[in-house]
Amino acid sequence: MHRRSFLSAVLAPALASAPAFAQGSDARARTLRVVPETLTTILDPHFTTSFTARDFSYLVFDTLFAVDDQWRPQPQMVERWQRSEDGLTWTFTLREGLVFHDGSPVTAEDCVASLRRWGARDALGGLLLRATGTLEPVDAATFRLVLSQPFGLVLEALAKPGAMVPMIMPKRLAETPATRPITEPVGSGPYRFVAEEYRPGDRIVLARHAAYKPRPEPSVWASGGKHPRFDRVELIAMPDVSSQVSALTTGEVDYLERLPADVLPILERNRQVKVQVVSPFGYQGILRFNHRLPPFDNPKVRRAVMMAVDQADYLPGVAGRAEFGRECRSFYGCGTPYETNAGMPAKPDLEAARRLLAESGADLSVPVVILHPADAPGIASLGLVTQDLLTRLGFKVDMQSMDLNTFFGRRARPEGWNIFHTTNTVPDMQTPLQNVYLNGAGPGPAGFAGWPEDAEVERLRAAFAAANSEAERKTLAEAIHARAAEAGFYMPLGQFVAASAWRAELTDVPTGPAMFLWNIGRGAR
Template structure:
């Protein structure tokens, strides 16, 4: 066998990191169906918390549901929006009316017809129930279905990011009203996607079977079985032994060996996800920009990147990675303890304690916290590390019960995804309580500017201020790392970390 290593470079990928734990349970035979042919065995890092694509925030759920549901439009490998359930669309001259023409003949897995009413229901559900992605509809004033094949979306202002808001899979799937109202969607989801749910054994696996009536053509695979393996070394051993065909639970310390392996394919691409630190500006002394800047100068990003990713991540002092068309160069905060101490002296800070919120569910946060504690000790800052489970971590963040926290932000495509929710004064994820009127104006303007060059300049200005004032201390952009058997063909690692098996096949 020839060595095969695939690298794909593209911009961006949308939703906060979340983790669902594994639990033991009984088998649930969803459809009672079986398929002939090859079933791909995939190992993912944990069990979905539920299978409602609009309610879950678990990446493990999205890894499965990407193959069960569709969106109105979808990003291609370059993260440019392409037709999906909408075959085409037009925008009015005033940029306020978007008309989407839907595909003919699309059906849900239960055989019911897909129509424009399903799109209207799905989007209104997100808005009315204030689900996690409701903020993506902030510019929308009306969603209507003049006939079964047409959806009209009216916005109150030009919205150059509308397609990316509708096409980022996580949370934006088109669902069946009957499936939702019956309550079955959490365990027995009915979508329009290339695979349907066949079997779910909680604590062990989920099996999908190919949808022969898929509008994009029946998949070549007979099905996909997802197994839940949280330990990277265990997943890699299973792949090497031929017990599984594909995994994204790859030990980063093994990447170098996998690059030279003739027996496995390594897929690795830079992502638009980012990891960051945030200081609580509602508390003293973290409300003093000089203190926040001092900590930014004290952090050893290179040591953190090496420790948590074995060098596979890209150190970055802004959110948007270098391969993106929206990238802005910025390198203000080289590690400089003398500069850090000078800023603390200027602020009148003579030492104290800092409680850092990490989580045992994301070991990289704990590893980084230990490095940060050593970085800040020479400045007279004693770091205590809190390690709750992720659900508790979220509660602590949302209640403002932290001095500093570390977490990641997933699924970014448009620059609005990178900045608005977390750094606008009214942003729904602005847990650090950052507020700057100039940044607010720039982010507001970016949402309506239709000229790409002018829009890029707005976001570059906003990003620079955000970093200068340390709303976040950006650490790095991770890579998407996956590995699979040479018998797997037609699969590509994507920068948005979307797991798509509809064009994949298995060879003997």
């Protein structure tokens, strides 16, 4: 029986007669129970590009700046700032009354240490720090950043919404070596981590941060006032989709982050549930090569696979509905300011791919290892399509299944794999600095998993960072795209959105490029 038929048969009677959510107890009514797509086991906002870790971190930590729905940086922890006329000196002063969850005040020293740690891990942060001469506290509430060379995206870097987000933590934690994740998530955000109730891989419990002071402005995406209106937020692991749907319809849980399209008709018929796409830009599917190991250390082999990719084969598995997906060959995503197809194969051509593969001299007798996070349906479906594609090209394929958190650990090591797939939010991809898959620094701490190495791409990215005009940035973005595409940094697999679902009695559910859970209430205001 197909999943859609099974779900309809099992859940339709319950949906027709499901009672309104019973409050049960005041404690339950004051608890928001959320099922993320996957439950992170990495509690460090600076350690992984996983958006499930980022979404958790947005509850616990806060940022100096944040973007609104026009992608404009807005102050968050910062009260005021000054920029020198030459654009090289930036002085930031924190809002009064910012307090970490351990009771200590947020200071300029904490901010400086946090930014240094973030810059050691994040591609855009690394570029900012490499352009920085000094970054030092001035007093308890003020710090100063002095650039050694022009960098036109200071506020955009500090406000970036995509992982890894420059979130602020106490100095004692920020001094943890960047090669090791913190295990004590202490921030100054609207909710605090409840360590005694943490069950790795099962649930994360957060409690309202009583000392949190929301900004007075309205909340818009990641910016403005973040009001923790629930006493508790529980993030719950529930990998089985039918269990998620059942739990939502009965009121056992309140919010499902990301659902396959085939279950949406069931929920859309339920008046006690709301189904909505909260991020209009959605996600980009990604096929990433390991540039350090054969056969994909050979650019002709990478290019051959790219030429063979037909995005129409990938989109049904991640989008489900035709209106949820679109073919898009731009590294920056479609509908973004720097959208371009420069350097990309114009269309799928399997025969041309086979000819180029033969010309490459690649040894097809050695199995290609694909890392396959089987518990993440939105990623796993991509791997199955690539497995078939590589087989048709003549490769042998070793599909190695694992859970998502193991996957993140495996892909960080250069040995033992050849391809991984993932999805990333389009807002995280929209510039050559935010898109970590365009990092051409190669192996080492400055590079990113897959480790393409291209000095010219790095030179162009640095020029993009220093550019003062939008026209110059657009020219550079196209040049970077063309070179990275021709070198086979990775292959986009299309662009798609996904729907979330929540109990209809929830109010003020935020929209934006991440799963934001502040400001949500239950029932009439």
